[in-house]
Amino acid sequence: MLQETIRQQLIAIVGSDFYKDDPQSLVTHSYDGTPMLQALPDGVIYPASTEQVSAIMKVLNTHRIPVIGRGSGTNLCGGTVPVEGGVVMVMHRMNRILEVDLENLVAIVQPGLITKSFIAHVESLGLFYPPDPSSMAISTIGGNIAECSGGLRGLKYGTTKDYVLGLEAVLASGEIIRTGGKLMKDVAGYDLTKLLVGSEGTLAIITEATLKLVPPPKYKKTMLAMYKDLYGAARTVSKIIENRIIPSTLEFLDNATVRVVDDFAKLGLPLDMEAILLIEQDGETEMVERDIARIEEICRSEQAHSVSVAESPEEALKLLTARRSAFTALARLRPTTILEDATVPRSKIAEMVLEINRIAHKHQVTICTFGHAGDGNLHPTATTDARDKEEIHRVEAAFEEIFEAAIRLGGTITGEHGVGLVKSPYLEWKVGSAGIEVMKAVKQAFDPHHLLNPGKIFAKQSRKRVVLQHG
Amino acid sequence: MVKTEDRLTVGITSATAANVNTHGTEPACSSPRSPQLQLAGKLKLRLDEDQLTNCMRCGFCLPACPTFRETGIEAESPRGRIALMKAVTDGLMMPDQSFEEQMSHCLGCRACEPACPADVKYGQLIEQTREAIEEHTESHRWWVKPLRQVVFKQLFPHQKRVRLLGGAMQLYQQSGLRKLARSAGVMKLLPAHLSEMEQVLPNASSKGIVQKIGSHHPAKGMKIATVGMFRGCLMDMLFTETNIKTVELLTEAGFEVVIPDTQACCGALHAHSGETEDARSLARKNIAAFQAAGVDYIVSNAGGCGAILSEYDHLLHEDEQWREGAVWLAKRVVDISDLLIRSGKLATAQTKEQPIRITYQDSCHLRNVMRSADAPRKLLREVSGAEFVEMFEADRCCGSAGTYNIVQPEMAGGLLERKMEHANATKAHYLLTSNPGCLLQMKLGAAKHGDGQMQVQHIVDFLHERLVHNSSEKAKEQA
Ligand SMILES: Cc1cc2nc3c(=O)[nH]c(=O)nc-3n(C[C@H](O)[C@H](O)[C@H](O)COP(=O)(O)OP(=O)(O)OC[C@H]3O[C@@H](n4cnc5c(N)ncnc54)[C@H](O)[C@@H]3O)c2cc1C
Ligand code: SF4
Ligand code: SF4
Numbered sequence: 001m002l003q004e005t006i007r008q009q010l011i012a013i014v015g016s017d018f019y020k021d022d023p024q025s026l027v028t029h030s031y032d033g034t035p036m037l038q039a040l041p042d043g044v045i046y047p048a049s050t051e052q053v054s055a056i057m058k059v060l061n062t063h064r065i066p067v068i069g070r071g072s073g074t075n076l077c078g079g080t081v082p083v084e085g086g087v088v089m090v091m092h093r094m095n096r097i098l099e100v101d102l103e104n105l106v107a108i109v110q111p112g113l114i115t116k117s118f119i120a121h122v123e124s125l126g127l128f129y130p131p132d133p134s135s136m137a138i139s140t141i142g143g144n145i146a147e148c149s150g151g152l153r154g155l156k157y158g159t160t161k162d163y164v165l166g167l168e169a170v171l172a173s174g175e176i177i178r179t180g181g182k183l184m185k186d187v188a189g190y191d192l193t194k195l196l197v198g199s200e201g202t203l204a205i206i207t208e209a210t211l212k213l214v215p216p217p218k219y220k221k222t223m224l225a226m227y228k229d230l231y232g233a234a235r236t237v238s239k240i241i242e243n244r245i246i247p248s249t250l251e252f253l254d255n256a257t258v259r260v261v262d263d264f265a266k267l268g269l270p271l272d273m274e275a276i277l278l279i280e281q282d283g284e285t286e287m288v289e290r291d292i293a294r295i296e297e298i299c300r301s302e303q304a305h306s307v308s309v310a311e312s313p314e315e316a317l318k319l320l321t322a323r324r325s326a327f328t329a330l331a332r333l334r335p336t337t338i339l340e341d342a343t344v345p346r347s348k349i350a351e352m353v354l355e356i357n358r359i360a361h362k363h364q365v366t367i368c369t370f371g372h373a374g375d376g377n378l379h380p381t382a383t384t385d386a387r388d389k390e391e392i393h394r395v396e397a398a399f400e401e402i403f404e405a406a407i408r409l410g411g412t413i414t415g416e417h418g419v420g421l422v423k424s425p426y427l428e429w430k431v432g433s434a435g436i437e438v439m440k441a442v443k444q445a446f447d448p449h450h451l452l453n454p455g456k457i458f459a460k461q462s463r464k465r466v467v468l469q470h471g
Numbered sequence: 472m473v474k475t476e477d478r479l480t481v482g483i484t485s486a487t488a489a490n491v492n493t494h495g496t497e498p499a500c501s502s503p504r505s506p507q508l509q510l511a512g513k514l515k516l517r518l519d520e521d522q523l524t525n526c527m528r529c530g531f532c533l534p535a536c537p538t539f540r541e542t543g544i545e546a547e548s549p550r551g552r553i554a555l556m557k558a559v560t561d562g563l564m565m566p567d568q569s570f571e572e573q574m575s576h577c578l579g580c581r582a583c584e585p586a587c588p589a590d591v592k593y594g595q596l597i598e599q600t601r602e603a604i605e606e607h608t609e610s611h612r613w614w615v616k617p618l619r620q621v622v623f624k625q626l627f628p629h630q631k632r633v634r635l636l637g638g639a640m641q642l643y644q645q646s647g648l649r650k651l652a653r654s655a656g657v658m659k660l661l662p663a664h665l666s667e668m669e670q671v672l673p674n675a676s677s678k679g680i681v682q683k684i685g686s687h688h689p690a691k692g693m694k695i696a697t698v699g700m701f702r703g704c705l706m707d708m709l710f711t712e713t714n715i716k717t718v719e720l721l722t723e724a725g726f727e728v729v730i731p732d733t734q735a736c737c738g739a740l741h742a743h744s745g746e747t748e749d750a751r752s753l754a755r756k757n758i759a760a761f762q763a764a765g766v767d768y769i770v771s772n773a774g775g776c777g778a779i780l781s782e783y784d785h786l787l788h789e790d791e792q793w794r795e796g797a798v799w800l801a802k803r804v805v806d807i808s809d810l811l812i813r814s815g816k817l818a819t820a821q822t823k824e825q826p827i828r829i830t831y832q833d834s835c836h837l838r839n840v841m842r843s844a845d846a847p848r849k850l851l852r853e854v855s856g857a858e859f860v861e862m863f864e865a866d867r868c869c870g871s872a873g874t875y876n877i878v879q880p881e882m883a884g885g886l887l888e889r890k891m892e893h894a895n896a897t898k899a900h901y902l903l904t905s906n907p908g909c910l911l912q913m914k915l916g917a918a919k920h921g922d923g924q925m926q927v928q929h930i931v932d933f934l935h936e937r938l939v940h941n942s943s944e945k946a947k948e949q950a
Contacts, residue, residue, distance in 0.1 A: 022569060023564045023565070023567065023569075023570075024546045024555060024564075024569050024570060024573060025545075025546060027546075027554055027555055027558040027563060027564050028545040028546040028551040028554050028555065029545060030554075030558075030563075031528050031554060032528065033527070033528050033529050033530060034528075035527060035528075038563075040563075072530055072533065073528075073530065073545070074529065074530045090545075092543045093543070114534075135529070135530070135531075137531070137534050138529075138530045138531065138533050138534060264588050264590075325531075325588045327529070327588075328527065328529045328531055328587070328588030328589050329588040329589075331525060331527045331529075331588065331589030331590075332588070332589060332590050335521060335524035335525050336524065336527070337527055337589075385524070386524065387524070
């Protein structure tokens, strides 16, 4: 609990309904989508405007109290777990679409807006906002920006960072800054917009975003290619790209994933396949037809067992929805599901998939793999049980090796979920110690007292990189 | 303090309250052997640890949950409620009064279950929680517990008493007493939502279906199968006619219908409010009754009853003697709409009125537990001369939820208001439902917020008027 005087100052800003510190509120803001993490905050606050955010920050800054911005708490890196206590700031009340500018093709929104509601609104106006994390029915635009979320369309359309043109944000001091705007071009100084995208709530609280919209594709086709051989499927991914075709979606699911997804979504997928690729192309009709035909050829040349094109938009949507549920559907297998986010250059997908399987086997853990293969972004997912400590240790060791393998193949420790708490010990593997120092200096400039989401991104100690014995 | 360097350590220490906190927030304190501590112990025993662990906190269930939608507060969501249950069993939090209140805020509509890809059995968790709370709590509104005592223990388990009450209500409604009571302002003594409810109650009956038409009804034409009808208590007292029409629809569709008179209340209300032992003993009676009747199906025309019947296997899974019978019954339970669509032979229905527009409000338990959302819609789409319009968020709870509208009037009222906005927007002439609780709630909604044009009916009554009559008329014409 915060000191009574500080509580009263916060209540004076938002009203007594919107500052809570009863046990129930604390417990329900002690976790996010990341397994096995929990820590209680001191309070939970629900601001309604930028001015309120600013006033709150001033109070917290004066008393050096940490603040954790929170959308819907769906992140998978421990990003909203208040490990050093403090106040969780829930953005749900700031959820309006402030403007859709049809002349400039931009929208201005508040951070607490649910991504799916935004997409639905934009689509009703005949426009398109491509970033579509699988969690979009729940996650917020603010959370998406803070994590730089990607989705099934990332391969062709890019991720959240490619659609954020401007931001309004409140610094730790309570000062309000504005970056970018409705402009398509802007090189006035450092690109603070890009810096804030993916900053995981550690640099500022985002209070407003100007987002780029694009015209929707005219036509699209979805297909499913099934493989008895995992390697063939993975090679297909690299080959499609090599052939200079960029599908709008190119997703990979291994056998274990197919089984659970089918159990959940009742699609009647064949359960004896080692891997399935879900491929979508969109754009001008002619180009789509040509690409799909060419992709089909490639699939067959890589020994696809069967290739089929969705008959109707409903069927296609069902397939995509099923893919979006893959992660949580895996949770049906064992009580605890730990999903990781290793990413490699697209040409290395096949190699990485084999590495993951080898590592899983070595450590005797179950790891199912699916992901945005077209971006090189794989989600090796361990199904385990948090209560079995010994097994959890093996899982952790396996993931450590998987990160190591990703880096060795020219990849990274996270492609879209962020570093947060969970991957902070490994960040140095990717960016090096000089990289960490620069990042810390940036943090210092924005947040000199380390009040914004403390404990995230920067670990107290980096993990030693393991030296692997191959074979 | 939590070691951020090691996710593992964080995870495992977080299971113990003391290590988790960092800024000195103590779990709500309580003296040893305090009621809270006792309740915590009970919860630890009762709650299914696997299910609690299975919840991966992905939040997929949040958009499905009506109470979260109304309030936007994490604690009012399935993920939040599960986190609270887990926090209690982990010793991170005491089950204080606000915990109890939060658990009774849940509608039990189970919309969170189909939304959950991890297949967390939320319904079981909330029932286990309520069962533990029920044995301890003092926190109900003053009239809830005695009312439940009377209704659950003294009334529903005894069909004869239900009928007696039906008779008393009939007397009250028809003898002029009701008029007198209304004009004398007696109603004003009741909480507003109860007197509103009183106004939409249909005429009760002292005779149930068996007393009125007997318990055995042969199929018309070739017999497809024998179905045992579950008559329900509320259904049988307030909607006897609907029960009779159910039998007629079924025999018309080729089923032989038996209505074992020894069947009891389904136990749904008991189970949902934590009186699980009572629910179990009712379940045993029903299993015995229907097994003796030797039926192929057990048909229900009330989503709430059907759902609990289909979960008897879970209710009695620890009861060695009755486990098998419970599975036997649960497997055979089917909703009237499903049975008609799946197995029955049905004459096409036709409306005699001007072309009409109809819409349908799902019964949560029919949809989310029995997973039947298509069958009623298919039936309604087949009615010629009627246009079926899907209501926005027809799958969302209307706020009736068993006794919820009686014990949680504020939340229920909010939900109903929103529901009626959507219902009115369809401009339907008929709003149809599949459960007596929903039916009454929607009647109340139409009376309070309706445009005066919309009739609220049970789907059976609606179809009966247009199927049986038509086909018997057709038969007459042909003869
Ligand atoms: C089932 C499931 C599927 C997922 N699929 C994907 C996927 O396909 N692609 C993907 O990229 N991610 C995915 N995720 C991860 C997660 O959904 C995303 O990271 C999402 O963007 C988080 O949004 P949120 O609103 O829940 O944010 P939260 O989890 O609440 O917060 C995430 C981070 O943002 C910060 N933050 C939130 N709001 C603000 C603000 N206004 N200002 C400053 N900081 C803020 C928080 O402090 C935290 O660090 C998935 C998660 C789940 C559970
Ligand atoms: S959808 Fe299921 S697993 Fe996800 S938070 Fe809700 S109950 Fe838990
Ligand atoms: S049962 Fe209904 S009200 Fe209760 S948590 Fe689930 S969705 Fe929400």
